Amino acid sequence: MTAAKPSQAAKSPRRAVAAADRTRQPTEVRxxxxxxxxxxxxxxxxxxxxGVRDVAAAAGVSVGTVTYHFGSVQEIxxxxxxxxxxxxxxELSExxxxxxSAAEALRLLVDALFTEDTDRHWRMWFDYWNAGDQGTDEAFARGQAQRYxxxxxxxxxxxxxxxxxxxFTGDDLDGFTVRFSALADGLALQRLRQVPALSTEDARRHLNRLIETELVRRSPA
Incomplete structure (x- = not known):
């Protein structure tokens, strides 16, 4: 008498697959x-x-999944x-x-640039600068220039x-724009390094002083 064929249930169990890998998502979504x-x-x-392992762990996927979708950790x-x-x-634009009014908009912009929560943003902003200086990716460089x-x-x-x-009155708006941006970046770097110490209130005060000096309010008619 021939032996009975093993049932499907008797087959060796398959290796468990992570939930993220079971879900077949489009490449762009992943x-x-x-x-x-x-x-x-x-x-x-x-x-x-x-590193790539840090990113994989945070995303809940394997290192292989990360390297499949990205050519390098720098790209990620x-x-x-x-x-x-x-x-x-x-968010700043909104x-x-x-x-x-423009005066209120500039004040809100200054307030948003320097809060206790924006230090993390400024760290990323300077990292972004450094990545552009160190890399040779032309697309990255173009994107960086567009954001500036x-x-x-x-x-x-x-x-x-x-x-x-x-x-306001002002006859050098291009110059004001350059000086405002440069001062904001400089204050942010000083704020992060705290040499010399700089509070968020003082950083705002310096930027608002620049606005008051260069964009003079017009007297009521």
Whole structure:
């Protein structure tokens, strides 16, 4: 008598598959999830201290999954910084647009640039600078230049708005834009290093003083 064939249930069990691997998501969705997981890692540890294993653990996927979707850890971290920076400045733009005047918009912009929670943003911003200096990726360099340009355009647009609405006078809006951006970056670096010590209130005060000096309020008619 022939032996009975083993049932399906009697076959050797398959190796368990992680939930993230069981879910077949489009490539762009999976890439986005990995990048999203990298953002807080960079903010907490810094760009240079995050590796592919850290990102994989945070995203809940295998190292192989990460390396399948990205050619290098630098590619992941660059995209994560871009994602964070785009969100940050989109929120600043939205805040400024909702202001009732250019003066209020600039004040809200200054307030948003320096809070106890923005130190992490500034760390990422300077990491983003360094990544551009160290890399040879032309696409990354173009994207970085576009973000700098967009930031300058946002500042200048607010100054132009104040002049157009009769709130400010100013004959060097391009110069004001450069000086505002440079001062904000310099204050942020001093704020992070605390040499010499700089509070968020003092950082705001310096920027507001620049606005008051260069964009003079017009006297009521």
């Amino acid at each position: 890439r986005r999830l990995i990048v999203e997981a990298a953002v807080p890692l960079i903010a907490e540890r810094g760009y240079a201290s995050v 971290l660059s995209e994560a910084m871009v994602l964070h920076i785009e969100r940050y400045y989109a 805040t400024a647009e909702q202001a009732s 340009e967009a930031w300058h355009q946002q500042i200048r647009a607010l100054a132009e708005r104040g002049v157009a609405e009769g709130e």
